[in-house]
Amino acid sequence: MAPAVRTGSWVLGVDSGGSGIRAALAPADAPGGGPAASVAAEPVRTGPSGIDPEHMAERLAPAVRTLLAETGASGVDAACVGAAGMATLGDGLRAELPGFLRETFGVRRLALAADGVTAYAGALGERPGAVVVAGTGAIALGTDLRAWRRADGWGHLLGDCGSGAWIGQAGLEAAMRAYDGRDGGSQPLRTRAEQVFGTPLHALPGKLYPRPDRPAVLASFAPEVGRCAPRDPVAAGILRSAAREIARSAAAVCPEPSADGTEPALALTGGLFRMGATLTGPVGEELAARLPRARLVDAAGDPLQGAVAVAARLAAGSLALPADPALLRLVGA
């Protein structure tokens, strides 16, 4: 028996980030209902023009063909590609991806989104509010549905304040202080660093600096800071400072309550918050102090679900999230 084939419109969502690419195809009128595929486990290459559009296209094409075959769809009506670095490194994608997706899969309407925007759409849908997305890095995005506001996301040397890399770096710095006998050191963090990296600490620079993925190496130590925090005041202080930075970023982007008094929604998303109450406790306290106007809600979905949802709204011609040249570029809409 032939599979039941939907003849309606189909939409594609793509989520591209530091841990690889994922894609999902869904009926435009039921964006929660389609199959998803893990396209590749490595991130898309970054070259002189930023994120490499050919590299993304050649990884995406076979995965989308597989999804089309699974669903029996003949093509894609609308798509949303969310990518880490879209705002600052997305020129190549903005130049090349629309033509590729139109010619290869018939995509007529396309959204090119910063990963923070797809995280927002996944977490909060089209409500006014703010999200903080924190993993190795950290960025906050907020909107009143007229414009976007962004805070941080500037990378481990210029910001990403409160992120995994930020917490891990502060933890390793405290370990080195203890090794040196300087003020502000933490013996528990020193012990954990020696065990995790398998080296006396004077050899840690030689292990860290040659690595191309230094921010990820720093972030790998963040869970150790979380583990030490209940019994180590230095580690607890690092998490308190991170919580303050996260709340500052949220406060900088969160809109005012709407005219009818509805409070903006606020969601915390990303792998950092899996650290649990040792971090989310202080974050909740700092948010209550700095952003009492917002209502903290659980994220409804992830960035891939957000990308599919944006594509579905594009297909319906009813996207409420505001376009933005860097954060949410709409093509053919």
Next chain:
Amino acid sequence: MAPAVRTGSWVLGVDSGGSGIRAALAPADAPGGGPAASVAAEPVRTGPSGIDPEHMAERLAPAVRTLLAETGASGVDAACVGAAGMATLGDGLRAELPGFLRETFGVRRLALAADGVTAYAGALGERPGAVVVAGTGAIALGTDLRAWRRADGWGHLLGDCGSGAWIGQAGLEAAMRAYDGRDGGSQPLRTRAEQVFGTPLHALPGKLYPRPDRPAVLASFAPEVGRCAPRDPVAAGILRSAAREIARSAAAVCPEPSADGTEPALALTGGLFRMGATLTGPVGEELAARLPRARLVDAAGDPLQGAVAVAARLAAGSLALPADPALLRLVGA
């Protein structure tokens, strides 16, 4: 008429760091009196075995031959090579350089020193005390003439607290905070960052992260923090924090007064302190609070002079600074 030729013993000092290599040759009994040569303006390459000994040798050889010809010396009795990274990246130099210098120039006694040790010898000679060497990075070394103590110098991701890179990074982070509208931002630093880097700040990550010399780029902004400090409390706060870190590092390595009550000497050396009173004022206050037992003195000489002085003491068989496997390796002494 033939030049007057000294027939006594000659010693060689070498200073290798981020801004190149310099060498100086001097009579062993008058180490202040010889000619110096700038060997190369670029730093010695770093490879898989650390600082590349062949690269250093091939740059050093013609410069030393020139110095020998200038002085009429027939060879070198003792030498001291001070190099940035000697402690952690010096395995290749320790393996190869002694044989090269013995076979090529007849060097019988050699000291392989961390640049902090030659800075110490240049600044304080062979007195007990401590130095803080701060430029792009920052390290503190102290000795009671029995052993060395080291603090920091772990690079821009693990420490170098209070250094040029540290101050510049804090300044740029404050600029990004102002750009975002986050707490803790500085509009004066934002304005200076836009002017210095010639870009709106959202494009700064794209200018910084592709650079191989990111710590130097960060440090290049430190003087701007110094310029803003008199009228900007955020910039002043950064310098106050840097001063505190410098004092903490000094306190961690400075020896106790000697048995006869002589206070240890303390010197601040390196390019960072050219920032002047805007930094040295707070550093003096923090040192007075944390390290009242030390006497702050002006550095007598630079690291190249320190290297020559160590070589002269080696030639005389009377080096008082203590040997150390990583910081001051003595060969043939």
